[in-house]
Amino acid sequence: MTAVPPQLKAVQHHLRTAQEHEKRDPVVAYYCRLYAMQTGMKLDSKTPESRKFLMKLMDQLETMKKELADNESISQEIVGNAHIENYALKMFLYADNEDRSGRFHKNMIKSFYTASLLLDVLTVFGELSEENIQHRKYARWKATYIHNCLKSGETPQPGPIGMEGEAYDDEFGAEGGAEGGAPLAGFQPQVSFRTAPADHSPAVMPPPSNNLQIPPGSHAPANTPAEPPRPTGEAVKPITIPCTMPPDVSLTNTKQAGDVRLTPEDFTRAQKYCKYAGSALQYEDVATAVQNLQKALKLLTTGKE
Structure with missing residues (x-):
């Protein structure tokens, strides 16, 4: 893409995120560009330079849509919505875990900020929860606060604290700082969010033990290590992830009644639960996987959630 016109500066970081994910996750790249185009049309679609830029962006989106035609995240809006939300929350979770563990570095700052950009992108599907x-x-x-602390040589305070006005402008910065520049009254995000909540809103989980490390996987920046370095000679301890919700055995014996009629929406919701279960298993989150599989099975066998 050519340089972003000044009138469309508000979407330049979303377009940069798209470029960074071009090969890594084309679905993320596609929706970032879609958001940029829709927002850009509202910002300025009249000046020649903006019109020219938006037309090129539109052509790029059409090309991507054809190339990704077989991808359900592009052809089915509900799957695309889940894909972007899961990706954003995984990045948020990675950065939040690093923050609470006192590991402040450029990758975690960028993960926080990119998560916020992807939550912007979710608005292409409708209003945010x-x-x-x-x-x-x-x-x-958090991205602005930690960046400014490190830049000035101060040690950031881990976890949620009162939000005061912060502003910076760098390669992934936010001009103007945090929205509103005021504390978020009563907002206390937990250490962990479920990767794939059934209702598209992240369910708050109890803070995990300090020795539990969530592997960054595909959601973390490419040069992020899978786990913090261990002191030489330290033994590797196995991680036990408890299943907090035992499977509902009765569901496996349920047979679909003859008068049960499933709608296309029911099948779509069942697909959503199965997709969420698959996402949870990537993190060895057995409880969440079981919960979503149970919901899918109940829906398919009884027609009710």
């Missing part, structure tokens, strides 16, 4: 509005504000503020 109140939870995601709070996550976006917190992630963007």
